[in-house]
Amino acid sequence: MIPGSRQQPATRVGDVNDPRKYVQRFGFTAVGVRKGYYADSGEDALIMWAHDADQPDYAALLDRLERGVPGTTVFERPRIW
Numbered sequence: 001m002i003p004g005s006r007q008q009p010a011t012r013v014g015d016v017n018d019p020r021k022y023v024q025r026f027g028f029t030a031v032g033v034r035k036g037y038y039a040d041s042g043e044d045a046l047i048m049w050a051h052d053a054d055q056p057d058y059a060a061l062l063d064r065l066e067r068g069v070p071g072t073t074v075f076e077r078p079r080i081w
Contacts, residue, residue, distance in 0.1 A: 007053045010045040012038060023048055027061055 028048035037045035
C-alpha cells in the first residue's frame with residue numbers, strides 16, 4: 001500500500017465485470033466520473049477513494065481479506081530491466 005491517508009483507484013466505467021464490487025471489498029467508495037479518461041477509447045473512468053488508508057482499522061481490513069485468500073502472499077522487489 002502506498003503511504004497516505006487516501007488511496008484513489010480508477011476503473012473503466014464500462015468494465016463488464018463491474019469492478020466496483022471487487023474494489024468496494026477493499027474499502028473504496030465511488031466518488032465521481034472522469035469523462036474521456038482513457039486515451040485509447042475515450043471511455044470514462046469511475047473514481048473511487050478509500051479514506052484513512054493509513055489507519056490501523058484499514059490495515060486490519062486488508063489483513064482479514066488476505067487471510068481469506070488461499071495460498072501464500074509473496075512480496076518481491078521490483079525488477080530493474
